[in-house]
Amino acid sequence: MDQAPGSPQGPQDAQSLPTCYRHPDRDTGIRCTRCERPICPECMVSASVGFQCPECVRNGSGTGHAPSATTPRTLAGGTIPADPRLLTKILIGINLAVFLVGQIRPSFVDHLVLVGKWPPAPFVATEGVAEGQWYLLFTSMFAHQAIWHIGFNMLSLWWLGGPLEAALGRVRFLALYIVSGLAGSALTYVLAAPSSGSLGASGAIFGLFGATAVLMRRLNRDMRPIIALLVINLIFTFGMSNIAWQAHIGGLVAGVVIGYAMVHAPRERRSLIQYGVCAVVLVVVVVMTLIRTSQLV
Structure with a gap:
């Protein structure tokens, strides 16, 4: 059963962690500061405050979007396209x-x-x-x-x-x-x-x-x-x-x-x-x- 936000969570209960929205097989405790989607270390992009997901960085969504956020990159260093295929x-x-x-x-x-x-x-x-x-x-x-x-x-x-x-x-x-x-x-x-x-x-x-x-x-x-x-x-x-x-x-x-x-x-x-x-x-x-x-x- 999914755990509601803010409910008590045991530190050893890995199954209660959300999974990265781009890599469903990876547990993560990090969320995008703009859209609050869970993101793994590979997907998170450093911003002036916390981390953001590649989509928020690319689209500049939300008021107060951090201009210093780095361009999101793929595993090999390429830019993340809107249509990956x-x-x-x-x-x-x-x-x-x-x-x-x-x-x-x-x-x-x-x-x-x-x-x-x-x-x-x-x-x-x-x-x-x-x-x-x-x-x-x-x-x-x-x-x-x-x-x-x-x-x-x-x-x-x-x-x-x-x-x-x-x-x-x-x-x-x-x-x-x-x-x-x-x-x-x-x-x-x-x-x-x-x-x-x-x-x-x-x-x-x-x-x-x-x-x-x-x-x-x-x-x-x-x-x-x-x-x-x-x-x-x-x-x-x-x-x-x-x-x-x-x-x-x-x-x-x-x-x-x-x-x-x-x-x-x-x-x-x-x-x-x-x-x-x-x-x-x-x-x-x-x-x-x-x-x-x-x-x-």
Whole structure:
């Protein structure tokens, strides 16, 4: 039974404490001085008097709002957006738009597919990455042909993207998504047959899997669900012949590395380390691509 405000409370009765309105699994005895909602140490923002919740600081609600209150930040140091899933929705929208255009004009997708070197099969793009079409490493991340393929990837993006976007902030989340996808494309270019075609957001999705596992460990959450889901995906990855496992592994490794930097970087050098690690992974992608290209030309 909930305890009424002001009623006696035993110091050892942890169950009587309210929970943070943004993190229901965390007990807290701190409330926002403006709206009086319970907030945990991660959410509370120092003000001239007491602490405030991120929404009150962002909206400046209430008379006498403290101008000295600091800007609320996510766990990784990003700003807290009004819609924590906005970027996830945009990425899903881009993937769906490309898919729909491809259904109307199938040749459109042919020129987005990751191909190492001409002649590609079964696609009809005129040139591959080895001929200088490096943009295919990026465009292939948004191209799908089968309805089951895009359906599975977009469900995964919605399930993983929202919590990660809220925890990292939009810019960091976008960096994680794009760099993980490029890492998956680069490993596919290096290890797959040059004339084979590869497409799909799976590399970026597996990057989100890796970062989610790191985040859950950082928050001391139960990791069994994400590990079980990852194992199931890896079984499908290596159990089906028409799946580019290289993209999955490349994205997963990049996601773990970038995710660790995002949530474990010390506050005083947080941005430098986070974006520095993203830059290092990008350099690795470029070096891998250059080496593979030298072997194919």
